Amino acid sequence: MLARLFAVLLCCLGAAHGVRADAPPGALPSGGLRLLTEDFPPVNFQQDGVVKGLSVEVVQEIQRRLGQQDEIILMPWSRAFREVQGPGQTALFAMARTPAREKQFKWVGPIVTFYSSIYAPARGGLRLHSMEDAKRAESVLVVRDWYTAEQLATLGFKNLVPVADPVTAIRMTLAGRATLFATERLSMPQTMAQAGIPEASLEIVYSYASSEGYIAFSRDTPDSVIRAWNARLREMKRDGSFRAIYKRWLPNDAPPP
Structure with a gap:
């Protein structure tokens, strides 16, 4: 009886913080991660007030598998680039992974070439x-x-x-x-x-x-979150859902491995 009450309590606490009780390790509560992108069609852009694009669909599917629904915010690249280098748990996509940026961020990907x-x-x-x-x-x-x-x-x-x-x-x-x-x-x-x-x-x-373009996370983002996002992306690449998204937006390009 006590075990059942404890399980119910855990479930309620998870729901109150925006995380499913069965969410994978490393999942953040909804609202715990800022997701930023820019106007860069067809990879990420805004149309009729809705953020769309290849990378947006990839990020949304990763969130779905993690039980998250954090809003994706579109802003000018220079501003977003500054913000993801600041304090807090922030992600910016899609960002080219270059030697100069390697140690500035934590990386999930690749998601585009x-x-x-x-x-x-x-x-x-x-x-x-x-x-x-x-x-x-x-x-x-x-x-x-x-x-x-x-x-x-x-x-x-x-x-x-x-x-x-x-x-x-x-x-x-x-x-x-x-x-x-x-x-x-x-x-x-x-x-x-x-x-x-x-x-x-x-x-x-x-x-x-x-x-190759990645989802770049701020240094303040826990490593457990990076592992969880990379794990879900690998799942998508194995089950074909990543390729399906990629080909819908870039039919003439090969998706990165």
Whole structure:
């Protein structure tokens, strides 16, 4: 009788804190983790007030398997990037995992593959044959705090011009205010569509790297949470649900292992 009462009490306590009684070890109560993302279609974006995208569906499925329903908040990347480096239990996705960021965060993934490319106005006749050609350009636009900016700075670029968002960079490039725009190609078609700019206005003049994107957690997040999220993601990769989500959003790309 006492054992039964104790079990009921545990169940009630779990429900009161937003965690199922049968939740896996490492699951946080709902409201215990801040989930941040940015406008980066089709990986993560907002449409009609609803946050959507490949990584959003992956995160939501992990939460479902953990018995959690924390809200996903969309905000500008630079702000989200600062917040996930601060105190508290916070996650930001999808973030490229780079050597410079390795020790700044705890990682769950990979959940997407990013492809770095350099764009210029279409039909301008410009072609790059190496990264050295890009270094000699008058200016190369990058989005502030994106991994592409970090990559080029690490490679010794001295001509980088940081801007707040990709739409600003696209418009500046087309207006002739910069020579090149270094960015990630997955998001470009939908970003340009959202901005009302024909996709054919820009073209890739050089592609130079690929990087895997992860869910990046703040250092304050317990290791038990990281293990629980990685375990659920591995389950999704084994049972085919991860691949199904990936192919729905990026049918022409291979999901990361």
